[in-house]
Amino acid sequence: MALRLQTGLWVLFLIGYTALKYFAGYNAWNTEYAIQVAILVVMTAVAPFYLSKGLVARMDGVGGWLVTLVTPVVLCAIGYALFWYFRVKPSFPDVTLMTVLPRSLLPGLSITVLVLLPKVLRR
Numbered sequence: 001m002a003l004r005l006q007t008g009l010w011v012l013f014l015i016g017y018t019a020l021k022y023f024a025g026y027n028a029w030n031t032e033y034a035i036q037v038a039i040l041v042v043m044t045a046v047a048p049f050y051l052s053k054g055l056v057a058r059m060d061g062v063g064g065w066l067v068t069l070v071t072p073v074v075l076c077a078i079g080y081a082l083f084w085y086f087r088v089k090p091s092f093p094d095v096t097l098m099t100v101l102p103r104s105l106l107p108g109l110s111i112t113v114l115v116l117l118p119k120v121l122r123r
Contacts (some may be wrong), residue, residue, distance in 0.1 A: 002121040006114055010049065011111055017045055036087065043083050045107045048075035054116050067116055073108030080104040 022037045059067050084100045091121045 002118040005121070006117045009117070010114055013114065014041070014045060017107060019043060019112070039078075039087070040083050043079035044076050044104060045111065047106070048072050048079060049111045049114065052077055052111060056115050056119070065119075072076060072111035073105065073113060076100060076102055076104040076108035076111065 018037065018041050021040055022034065026033050027039075030078070049072070052068070052075060055071055056064060056068045080100055080103060081097060084097050088095055088100065
C-alpha cells in the first residue's frame with residue numbers, strides 16, 4: 001500500500017512540478033522551452049527521485065534515515081547546478097548559481113517526503 005501511495009503521489013508531483021516549471025516561463029506552447037523544461041525536470045526531479053529511492057532501499061538504521069533526509073535535496077541541488085552551468089550560464093552570464101540554487105528546495109523536500117513515505121508507513 002505504501003508503494004502505491006508513493007507512486008500515485010510521485011505522478012501527481014511530477015505533473016504539478018512540470019506544469020509549474022513550464023508555465024513560470026510561458027503561457028503558450030513553445031517547443032524549445034518545453035525541451036528545456038523536460039531536461040530540467042529530469043535533472044531535478046526524475047533522476048534524484050530514483051537515485052534516492054534506490055539508495056534508501058539499500059540502507060537501514062540511523063544512516064538510512066540520514067540518507068533519506070539529505071540525499072534528495074543534495075541531488076536536486078546538483079541537478080540545478082548542472083542545468084545552470086550548461087543551459088543558463090551560456091545565455092545569461094549575469095545569473096549566478098546562488099540565485100538558482102534555492103529553487104532546488106521544492107523538489108528536494110518533496111522527494112524527501114515521497115521517499116520517506118514507505119519507511120514511515122511500515123512502522
